[in-house]
Amino acid sequence: MPNWDEQTDIVVIGSGLAGLAAAIEARETGASVVVLEKMALTGGNTRISDGGLAAPGNFLQKRMGIADSPELFREDMMKAGMGLNHPELVTVVAEKAAAVIDWTREALGVQYLQRLDRFGGHSAARSLTTRSHSGVDIIKAQEKKLRGLGVKIRTRCLLTALITDNRGAVRGVEFQPGYRFPKKTDAPKKTLRAVRAVVLATGGFGRDVEFRRLQNPSLNESIGSTNHRGATSEGLAAALRIGAAPIHLSWIQTGPWACADEAGYGKGSRFASYSVYPTGILVDPATGRRIVNEWADRRIRSEAIIRTERACVGIVDAEGARQDSRSLEPCLKNGKVKGFEKLAELADAYGMPAGELIRTVEEYNRRITQGGTDEFGKPLHQDPRPLSEPPFYAIRLWPKVHYTSGGVGINSRAQVLNLTGRPVPNLFAAGEVCGGIHGASRLGSCALIECLVFGRIAGQEAAVSPHT
Ligand SMILES: Cc1cc2nc3c(=O)[nH]c(=O)nc-3n(C[C@H](O)[C@H](O)[C@H](O)COP(=O)(O)OP(=O)(O)OC[C@H]3O[C@@H](n4cnc5c(N)ncnc54)[C@H](O)[C@@H]3O)c2cc1C
Secondary structure (H helix, E strand, C coil), rough: CCCCCCEEEEECCCCCHHHHHHHHHHHHCCEEEEECCCCCCCCCHHCCCCEEEEEECHHHHHHHCCCCCCCHEEEEHHHCCCCCCCHHHHHHHHHHHHHHHEEEEEEECEEECCEEEEECCCCCEEEEEEEECCCCHHHHHHHHHHHCCCCCCCCCCCEEEECCCCCCCCEEEEECCCCCCCCCCCEEEEEEEEEEEEEEECCCCCCCCHHHHHHHCCCCCCCCEECCCCCCCCCHHHHHCCCEECCCCCCCCECCCCCCCCCCCHHHHHHHHHHHHHCCCEECCCEEECCCCCCCHHHHHHHHHHCCCEEEEEEEHHHHHHHHHHHHHHHHHHCEEEEECCEEEHHHHHHCCCHHHHHHHHHHHHHHCCCCCCCCCHHHHHHCCCCCCCCCCEECCEEEEEEEEEEEEEECCCEECCCCCCCCEEEEEEHHHHCCCCCCCCCCCHHHHHHHHHHHHHHHHHHHCCCC
């Protein structure tokens, strides 16, 4: 073992939702906790997220009388994940989701909008949204809580290695203080002993083009990403180097609502996610025809767009656009969304055959109002609305890398597993750095909830990890 520079009971790596949830839980047991974060800013992808959290049986569903259950939620996740999901992990998320929402309200003071969304692949309206429509609400609340508990988050500290003993048990970490992302330097490193355990919560690798290309060569630099700059693979790699099991690394999710005409997540993604897909249609500009069930899960929708080999056009009417009017205005201002009084004008603007587009919309409306089946399997009986109230709004959509479903294997106690499926002693993980929960495709609003559920478990378990 090295001559340790510092020591603490528990080291948490990463200051996103999962890491901070773990830090709070661990600290509340009385353990000393250090959080290391490589970026200058805390919060990772959580900070820029939309703050949507799916939870069956949540307080708002109860108030609104919406029937739902952990079993139904679990089925939805497993279906989207094509059964690759590790069922015991999905069960944990489904069963603890509503309680963890209560925890955010009661212990952290997080507030939610009085609305529930039903995203693609979910069988019920079960997704809550934080008051400012961003994950930053929860990050701020967690940071406040940690300040009260006397835990400091040390930014610009890059985890460079997990240090193990000759049994393979994790004893601490090596890190580089004063780190300036993304520079690689030989600046001196320090060692920090973790008397009890290390919690890895370093998020996904959506912005790590080299690493994601290794997993899926088609996701090269020409494909954009919605993620924060620091969504890279060093934390995951550190765990793989000491023998953690890699799970589902090549299942990398692209967001079908990403706007083709702006970088990163931008403003258009939210409009498409909250207005276009729930209330509108997606059309191939070359044919003027729909291409997919707009309520299908993300993988199915993204693949349908990619098959056309061109950006497709999402269309909503005025009533649909009011679904998320807060995102319409900035999108109209920056020109990513355009409004038209007539469908023929919209078709002209996007180079579509106008007659075909008008026929597509008429046929779609007719089936909704008169009853009928949909060629893409959209459940028309569940009340999608016809597109009839001008102006009609349109946005060009082309998928971007959004979420990495794969990562280190964990069990339902958040213990990191090795290549033979046994726990790596003293190493826990939570959040997007883990693999196995979502399988082939993560449903919208299922990541933040999972980070909270497993972040808390990781912190609780790490705190009682035996001194060895
Ligand atoms: C634009 C956008 C919108 C989204 N909206 C939603 C939504 O509404 N609902 C939902 O459920 N999901 C959403 N997601 C997904 C969700 O935000 C993420 O999956 C989740 O926030 C991941 O949390 P985390 O704690 O695992 O990682 P993060 O929040 O990314 O935090 C990980 C932290 O670890 C740090 N780190 C990484 N490597 C190291 C290292 N080597 N040393 C030290 N620190 C390191 C990172 O810098 C980062 O701060 C969205 C994602 C994006 C990009």
